[in-house]
Amino acid sequence: MPFNSSIKVDKGKTLLDAARKADIPIASVCGGKGKCGKCKVKILSKVDFLGVTKREKGLVTEKELTEGMRLACQTKIYGDMIIEVPEESIVRGFVKDKAGTKRQIFPQPVVCLYPIEISIPSFSDNESDVERIKRELKKMHNVSVSRIDPFCFKAGPLILRKEKWKVNVVVSWDEEILHIKPKNDKELYGVAMDIGITTIGAYLLNLKDACHLASGSTLNPQIKFGEDIMSRIGYIRENGIKGLMDMNKTLIKGLNALIDDMCRKASISKKDIFEVTVVGNTVMHHIFLNINPSSLGLSPFTPFLSSSITLKARDLGIKINPAGNVYVLPVKGGFVGADNIGVVLALKPYLSDEDCLIIDIGTNGEIVAGNKDRLVCASCATGPALEGAHVKHGMRADIGAIEKVTIDPKTKEVEYKVMGDKKPKGICGSGVIDVVSELFKARIIDSSGRFKKDINSKRLRNTYGMMEFVIEWAEHTATGRDITITQEDIRNVQFAKASIYAGAKILLRHLNIDRPSKIMLAGAFGNYIDVKNAYVLGMFPYATVSQITAVGNAAGEGAIFALLNRKEREEAEKIARKIEYVELTLYKGFQEEFLDALYIPHRKDPFPDIDDLLKDYQ
Numbered sequence: 001m002p003f004n005s006s007i008k009v010d011k012g013k014t015l016l017d018a019a020r021k022a023d024i025p026i027a028s029v030c031g032g033k034g035k036c037g038k039c040k041v042k043i044l045s046k047v048d049f050l051g052v053t054k055r056e057k058g059l060v061t062e063k064e065l066t067e068g069m070r071l072a073c074q075t076k077i078y079g080d081m082i083i084e085v086p087e088e089s090i091v092r093g094f095v096k097d098k099a100g101t102k103r104q105i106f107p108q109p110v111v112c113l114y115p116i117e118i119s120i121p122s123f124s125d126n127e128s129d130v131e132r133i134k135r136e137l138k139k140m141h142n143v144s145v146s147r148i149d150p151f152c153f154k155a156g157p158l159i160l161r162k163e164k165w166k167v168n169v170v171v172s173w174d175e176e177i178l179h180i181k182p183k184n185d186k187e188l189y190g191v192a193m194d195i196g197i198t199t200i201g202a203y204l205l206n207l208k209d210a211c212h213l214a215s216g217s218t219l220n221p222q223i224k225f226g227e228d229i230m231s232r233i234g235y236i237r238e239n240g241i242k243g244l245m246d247m248n249k250t251l252i253k254g255l256n257a258l259i260d261d262m263c264r265k266a267s268i269s270k271k272d273i274f275e276v277t278v279v280g281n282t283v284m285h286h287i288f289l290n291i292n293p294s295s296l297g298l299s300p301f302t303p304f305l306s307s308s309i310t311l312k313a314r315d316l317g318i319k320i321n322p323a324g325n326v327y328v329l330p331v332k333g334g335f336v337g338a339d340n341i342g343v344v345l346a347l348k349p350y351l352s353d354e355d356c357l358i359i360d361i362g363t364n365g366e367i368v369a370g371n372k373d374r375l376v377c378a379s380c381a382t383g384p385a386l387e388g389a390h391v392k393h394g395m396r397a398d399i400g401a402i403e404k405v406t407i408d409p410k411t412k413e414v415e416y417k418v419m420g421d422k423k424p425k426g427i428c429g430s431g432v433i434d435v436v437s438e439l440f441k442a443r444i445i446d447s448s449g450r451f452k453k454d455i456n457s458k459r460l461r462n463t464y465g466m467m468e469f470v471i472e473w474a475e476h477t478a479t480g481r482d483i484t485i486t487q488e489d490i491r492n493v494q495f496a497k498a499s500i501y502a503g504a505k506i507l508l509r510h511l512n513i514d515r516p517s518k519i520m521l522a523g524a525f526g527n528y529i530d531v532k533n534a535y536v537l538g539m540f541p542y543a544t545v546s547q548i549t550a551v552g553n554a555a556g557e558g559a560i561f562a563l564l565n566r567k568e569r570e571e572a573e574k575i576a577r578k579i580e581y582v583e584l585t586l587y588k589g590f591q592e593e594f595l596d597a598l599y600i601p602h603r604k605d606p607f608p609d610i611d612d613l614l615k616d617y618q
């Protein structure tokens with residue numbers, strides 16, 4: 001792919017370092033550790049200093065090596081080089097929109113706009129402008145203010161006089177004047193943001209009527225530093241304060257671009273945005289606030305800050321009205337972040353008579369269980385297999401990703417759907433779930449997840465000692481290579497689903513709940529997977545298919561709730577205090593549950609709908 005970009009780097013730096021410096025988004029699932037094999041690049045120039053590292057030998061085939069392919073993270077630069085980045089190594093900016101809220105909310109915003117008419121100063125009423133504004137706000141709207149943001153100092157006196165003392169005053173819930181606007185300027189907006197490890201979702205709303213004006217999604221631009229939490233913490237550990245600053249600046253730049261984009265779509269000025277709310281997991285929360293997250297990578301994974309915090313947008317580099325505030329929801333702990341608090345705030349299991357189970361699977365898995373009496377939560381180490389990573393031909397949900405798969409149980413032939421209707425490049429998370437489930441339904445793998453020996457299909461083969469099933473042959477793929485699912489890929493999916501199942505079951509057991517009344521799947525995972533196929537794999541305990549619903553981006557909705565109603569912020573604080581965290585790995589019986597759940601659908605537990613789902617495959 002021609003980026004036509006040149007970059008100078010110090011000798012000894014890697015090609016991945018150079019790509020990061022040049023803002024070329026090369027996939028680096030393992031964060032540059034030489035473990036994932038996703039950062040392959042082609043070296044076009046003749047170079048005599050290139051050796052092949054041990055790691056490369058395991059991840060780059062002999063043929064690829066002779067073609068000049070290398071791992072960008074393992075290749076050091078000691079002279080001029082010309083590099084080509086293949087399509088499949090590029091992380092693209094195509095992201096399925098994180099859906100906004102569908103649930104109703106009564107607006108009681110944290111920032112309001114009040115029209116006032118102030119008396120003209122005279123010798124008999126010569127109090128300062130600000131004191132007269134305060135007096136009128138109290139008299140006309142029964143609103144008290146105690147201070148004024150210095151950003152009002154420059155233009156405030158001029159606007160008052162130019163507008164002949166009729167103005168609109170923007171006041172925050174904590175009694176601060178944020179802005180003095182001309183009488184005809186009544187614009188007042190807010191933004192809610194959900195910072196995920198992989199994607200960021202944002203929503204622009206009118207604070208006066210809670211009307212949704214625009215939304216946007218983008219890949220988290222920190223992805224160039226690694227695709228999971230540990231790689232990003234690792235980058236900061238290795239590079240110290242500079243690493244944190246790199247990561248923070250990159251994130252803030254991405255958030256500002258998203259705000260610009262939404263303002264363009266809605267034809268509004270970002271100077272009229274006065275409030276931003278933010279949710280994200282604890283590592284994203286820390287990096288956003290410029291807090292070193294290193295402690296979150298080490299047991300006992302303690303956050304530096306867990307309470308909610310409100311800061312001025314200008315202090316964080318967020319480009320809205322400089323007097324505007326940014327409110328970051330609280331976190332519960334190292335693994336239960338502000339995004340989980342947002343999910344609970346949006347879905348409100350704490351008001352429910354029914355026993356709820358909420359599963360939010362992103363790059364990590366979080367589970368919440370309970371009802372109005374008690375709520376518990378846990379984090380489960382699903383690994384990234386359900387997002388298409390750590391799978392040989394896995395990729396994120398992007399153009400060219402196989403997202404749906406069916407396998408004919410008789411012929412073992414495959415049909416699939418590709419995002420963007422292009423030639424396939426790889427398989428994304430929903431496709432991976434489909435493939436494993438379909439392999440089971442078509443009896444190509446058994447309940448232990450192993451490929452059966454007696455299958456008569458040319459698609460099933462042994463490659464260098466590893467069994468794999470061909471989804472599509474090289475001549476029909478965008479990469480020119482067969483797209484396969486290997487025994488190891490299936491194993492990774494089993495680990496992920498067993499981790500969710502066992503985690504959910506332990507939480508229910510902790511609450512003495514036999515079976516949940518409803519299961520809510522939050523996040524992109526819930527939106528795009530085939531629930532029936534996930535059910536066949538055995539992902540949800542004690543459920544029927546009809547009890548499972550996808551609830552969209554509930555974390556983002558939580559951020560919207562906190563933006564539109566100040567009481568919801570108080571709720572968020574209460575949730576963070578009330579919800580109990582259960583450390584699954586220390587819980588008695590977790591290992592046994594996990595081992596039983598590795599089977600498809602399960603070694604022991606019943607699945608009421610399974611016979612019905614398998615009946616066409618007998």
Ligand code: FES
Nearest residue numbers: 032034036037073
């Ligand atoms: S192997 Fe290079 S980033 Fe993973």
